[in-house]
Amino acid sequence: MAASVYDVIVVGAGSVGTPTAMSLAEKGLKVLCLDQFASPGQGSNKAAIGGLRATHSAPAKIKLCLDSIKIVSTWQEEHGVDIEWFQGGYVFVAYRPDEAKTLKALLVIQKKAGLDIEWYDKDALLKLVPGLNAAGLVGGTLSPKDGSASPMLTNSAFHKHAVELGVDFRFNERVVSIMRRKGAAVGVRTDKGGYATGCVVNAAGAWAKALAQSGGQDAPVHPDCHEAGITEPVARFLNPMLVDIRQELGSANYYFHQSAIGQVLFCISPEPPMIGTDRRETSAYLPMVARRMVGLMPKLTNLKVRRTWRGLYPNTPDGSPIVGRSKTLEGYINAVGMCGQGYMLGPGVGALAARLITNTLSTDDEDILRELRPDRKFADTEALK
Amino acid sequence: MSDFRIKEHPILSVHGEALVPFSWKGQGYKARQGETIASALFANGIRVFGHHHKDGSPQGIFCANGQCAQCSVIADGISVKSCMVPVTKAMAIEPLEGKAILIDVAGDPDFHDVETIDTECLILGGGPAGLAAAIELGKAGVNVILLDDKAALGGKLVLQTHKFFGSIEACHAGTRGMDIGKKLEAEVRGLPSVRIWSETTALAVFSDRKVGALRQGHYFLIRPQVMLVATGAREKSLVFKGNTLPGVYGAGAFQTLVNRDLVRPTQRLFIIGGGNVGLIGGYHALQAEIQVVGLCEALDECGGYKVHKDKLVRMGVPIYTRHSVLCANGREELESVTIAELDAAWKAVPGTGKTFKCDTLLVAVGLDPVDEFYKKAKEFGLPVLSAGDAEEIAEASAALFTGKIRGTEIARMLGRDVGEVPAEWLRTAEVLKARPGAIITEEIPGREDGVFPIFHCSQEIPCNPCTSICPKDAIKIEGDDILGLPTFVGAECIACEQCVAICPGLAVTLVDYRNKEEAGVVVSIPYEFSQAAIKEGDTVTVRDTLGQVLGQVPVLKVRSPKFADRALLVKVKAPADIAKRIAGIQVQAPWVAQSMEEQVQRVDDDDIVCRCERVTAGQVRKLVGEGIRDLNHLKALTRAGMGACGGKTCPALISRIFCEEGVPAQQITPFTQRPLIMEVPLGAFAGVATGTGPTRDAAPSSVGTLEGGV
Known part of the structure; x- marks a missing residue:
């Protein structure tokens, strides 16, 4: 049955799976993804x-994303591959007292967590973001250390590095079930064969729940769909990612930024x-997002606009990821439920998963894992999910 | 020389004076009213429109069809596609150097809701197929909206100055393409249930079965019960060194500049590709008094109709079969092209390279159906049919007929009592779609008395107007279809010359032995060039069907009868030994086709696969070698396919590289198709006047709700 034996099998080669496989290989493990x-x-x-932002409200996400930003922002320096990192910061705008209040309240938590973030009044914000619609603007926050990079280039770079480190990747191969024996994960069965291991990482994103269930586990991950688009490249006119958290008829928040190469990427939550x-x-989608963006700027x-597409947010009930070992299935590890932030959390989560599997956790790591543990109550909701 | 406008044309009527002032880099120029920026620039001798933001490579026109963004310029501060936006008075135009600067706009945006319009049938494309379908649907009283992205209906018919093949009854054979377009348009405009929206581009088919469209900057949605995709074809591209230099572009772009806008974009032209598009492009160039240096074709024979090829050859254009282009040379613009002979493995034979001085290289290497909307509609469960080139690449005559059939089918689908599609129509459609048959050696009749026509027609193609036009019914095609070759069967010919005039291939001559002793043998030859170039008493070089020079003969008479429809009928006096072999008059002197003494070899590694993102064949080949099999992964690494043209040009070129590297097609994962079909300003979706090009048309008379039937 099992053709080869791996230290770890990572299911999913996406925003989370690929950096997880890479981090595990960096630790010297034999990995199949x-x-x-x-x-x-x-x-x-x-x-x-x-x-990529660290400006969340949940401490675990702040720490993981700080780690991600470090990995992505130094990637070119360390590995010589340009993944289009651009440190333009994030600006959350407030046009109504409600949003100003929310953002200012969060500022306190975020500063306490050591984040570089400040409140800017209307005039200061307009200087920072020329072209922003001044009518009704109250102000906003800027976190200058946040930024952006190309998800596809990042993932491809992680993949290439992982391959160099000896990770086996198999594509067009769907995992059908997690094989178990005496309360432990022992391998996976795919639509093409089977592989033995003592450790399975579920990094299956929007498809995480079905995979968990195939191993008798649960993952409260329910995907919903968001729409995004990209424009032609133009000369730089915008540095930060702009986030507008107002809710309107038909849509909740939306956000956009100008990438390192000058294209504007935008997304809206229906x-x-x-x-x-x-x-x-x-x-x-287009009429909805266009009106809000043009209204803002x-x-x-x-x-x-050049192209549009839709993508899935693997959501959890409380808006925070689920990361950690299963208490009921030995050798089964969750790295799921990124709630649409897999790209910014992925590198940090991957590194954390590697430390978890190699038993090299720091006390900070243990705090994060406590916060994101699979058997938590899912009661609170993250403010900036 | 600063004026590159065509002031005289044998077929087309010449436009009025250029009176609209505009500036380019601060210098004043004049454009014609309604002329696109690209044509105005070409007419003033400007064809480098900017430089690419990635590598500074010079950019010029490529598709001239609004599909790519290579011709982008800055007009009054805004980046626009110069091939689609007309020049307006005092417009300040600047080259697009690198990335455009997004300018501030004054005032608060004024938003409008996006309307949804219901219709029974939506037709995408007002070319031969779309118009023919609209006629059938309109006759059946079906509510139709027909969209076309151009100002004039007719699609590519608008550009066709030559007479059409096929049969008179089925598809107006013997009439010039551009006039067929006008006939169809007039017929469609007389049908009350058909709404025609020109300058309207379909952008996407959505999963909720609505079709997004942009009409002069105004975005709206159409919800049809049935859709007909008659979007035609797009030109294939080719990879060679220097393939994106300004001056290298598609034959469609060339025909648009020359035959629609009457701009002479080139002095010396070379053509790659011996299909009908390339052959006809060469003919159109000659008509516009452009030197056609040569045409190369990779196969042993040209793929186009032999009559088109023969026509070109006997006018003096050499055709290099089994040759391909090695490189296009020049720094900022095309200066020359180097071709070479191909061996059995399609590799250039060393020592066979030849370089020709030219300023323009037409790439006419075949067509692909524009079928994205059809596929999306299928995927989303919107009832959809396709017709014309969007369904299957064939001649416009076939498109006319398949459009007619689809129109009837849709009327039936919508419950109209139009009866079955006659079996006869289906058969005719198949005949019109027939590929050209084998080449038959021309048979010269033995007789040398009286008067009779000779058919220099040596390949079976669907064509028979000569048989229909003969008043004596003396021209016949064997069998019951129109694919056979015509023969003269009657004893009596009244020398009316109507068969000479109507033949779309200019392949019929009339020989008259009746006054042999005194006047010699008189040969009537069709001629579609400037009347000023030929007159009684001139001496002309005549050639046979295959282009062999037969000798020089005097012109006896030049006339332009009404039935010849702008063609001239030239009578020459010929010696008896060559009279029957004469097929045409040379129009281009042999020196034009001379190659340069030295062969030019381009060294830059710039054989571009993805012109929008400047990805080379070498980059793609390397990644294929590293094991990349998913085009989406290739895209992630190189950006190939993510550029302004929306991945319409490079996928076929990339597939070919995979094939050359020995990767079987079933191992390759194709690109994911996403909206939009072309780039559109964000403001259009928000319902804001965009400030670019044609102003927003608020006229509710045409963008309204349909009454009844829905």
Whole structure:
């Protein structure tokens, strides 16, 4: 049955799986990474628009993303491969007292966590973001250390490095079930064969729940669908990622940034959410997102849209990821439920998973794992999910 | 020389004066009213429109069809596609150097809701197939919206100055393509249930079965019950060194500049590809008094109709079969092209290279159906049919007929009592789609008395107007279809010359032995060039069907009868030994086709696969060698396919590299197709006037709700 024996099998070669496989190989482990699609990042990674921020409200996410930003921002220096990192910061705008209040309240928590973030009043913010619609603007926060990079280039770079470190990747191969014996994971069965291991990492993104269930586990991960788009490249006019958290008829928040190479990438969260895994394009998206973006920054009216697509957010009930060992199945590790932030959390989560598997956890790591443990209550909701 | 406009044309009527002032890099120029920026620039001798933001490579026109963004310029501060946007008075135009600067806009945006319009049938494309379908649907009273992205209907018919093949009854054979377009348009415009929206581009088919469209900057949605995709074809591209230099572009772009806009974009032209598109392009160039240096074709024979090829050869254009282009040479613009002979393995034979001085290289290496909308509609469960080139690449005559059939089928689908599609129509459609048959050696009749036509027609193609036009019914095609070769069967010919005039291939001559002793043998030859170039008393070089020079003969008479429809009928006096072999008059002197003494070899490694993102064949080949099999992975690593043209040009070129590297097709995962079909300003989706090009048309008379039937 089992053709080869691996130290770890990572299921999923996306935003989380690929860096996890890479980090494990860096620790000297023999790793197999399986993915149902034809190449790395073809699930939701390629649908991400590339924002990387540490400005969350949950301490675990802050720490993981700080780690991710470190890995992504130094990648070119360390490995000589350009993944289009651009440190333009994140700006959350407030046009109503409500949002100003929310953002200012968060600022306290974020500063306490050591984040570089400040509140800017209207005039200061307009200087920072020329072209922002001044009408009704109250102010906003800027976290200058945040930034963006290309998800596809990042994942491809991680994949290439992982291959160099000896990771076996198998694409177009879907894991059908996690094999168990006496309360422990012992391998995986795929649509093409089987592989033995003592450790399985579920990094299956939007498809995590089915995989967990195939091993008698649960993962409360329910995908919904968001739509994104990209424009032509233009000369730099925008440094930070702009996030507008106002809710309007038909949509919740939306955000956009100008990438290192000058294209604007944008994404909107439909309201009510579009539950499920349907990723086909709808006619409602462009008019909805265009109106909000042009309203926020009128000069975008002349910017040409090139392409749109939809991607899945693997959501958890409380908006925070699920990371850690299963208490009921030995050797089974969750790295799931990134809630649409797999790209920014992935490198940090991958490194953490590698330390977890090699028993080299720090006390900080233990705090993170406590916060993101699979058997938590899922009661609170993360404020900036 | 600063004016590159065509002031005289044998077939087309010449446009009015250029009166609209505009500036380019601060210098004043004039454009014609309504002329696109690209044509105005070409007319003023400008064809480098900017430089690419990635590698600074010079950029010029490529598709001239709004499909790519290579011709982008800055017009009044905004980046636009110069091939689609007309020049307006005092427009300040600048080259696009690198990335455009997004300018500030004044005032608060004024948003409009995006309307959804219901219709029974939506037709995408107002070319021969779309118009023919609209006629059938309109006659059946079906509510139709027909979209076309151009200002004038007719699709590529608009550009066709030559007479059409096929049969008179089925597809107006013997009439010039551009006039067929006008006939069809007039017929469609007379049908009350058909709404025609020109300058309207379909952008995407969505999963909720609505079709997004942009009409002069105004975005709206159409919800059809049935859709007909008649979007035609797009030109294939080719990889060689220097393939993106300004001056290297598609034959469609060339025909648009020359035959639609009457701009002479080149002095010396070389053509790659011996299909009908390349052959006809060469003919159109000659008509516009452009030197056609040569045409190369990789196969042993040209793929186009032999009559098209023969026509070109006897006018003096050499055709190099089993040759391909090695490189296009020049720094900022094309200066010359180097071709070489191919061996059995399609590799260049050393020592066979030849370089020709030319300023333009037409790439006419075949067509692919524009079928994205069809596939998306299928995927999303919207009832959809396709017709014309969007369904299957064939002649426009076939497109006319398949459009007619699809129109009837849709009327039936929508419950109209139009009866079955006649079996006869289906048969005719198949005949019109027939590929050219084998080449038959021309048989010269033995007789040397009286008067009779000779058919220099040596390949079976679907064509028979000569048989229909003969008043004596003396021209016949064997069998019951129109594929056979015509023969003169009657004893009596009244020398009316109508068969000479109507033949789309200019392949019929009339020989008159009746006054042999005194006047010699008189041969009537069709001629579609400037009347000023030929007159009684001139001496002309005549050639046989295959282009062999037969000798020089005097012109006896030049006339332009109405039935010849702008063609001239030239009578020459010929010696008896060559009279029957004369097939045409040389129009281009042999020196034009001379190659340069030295062969030019381009050294830059710039054989571009993805022109939008400047990805070379070498980069792709390396990644294929490293094991990349998913085109989406290739895209992630190189950006190939992610550029402004929306991945419409490079996928076929990339597939070919995979094939050359020995990767079987079933191992390759194709690109994922995403909206939009072309780049559109964000403001259009927000319902804001975009400020680019044509202003927003608020006229509710045409963008309204349909009454009844839905």
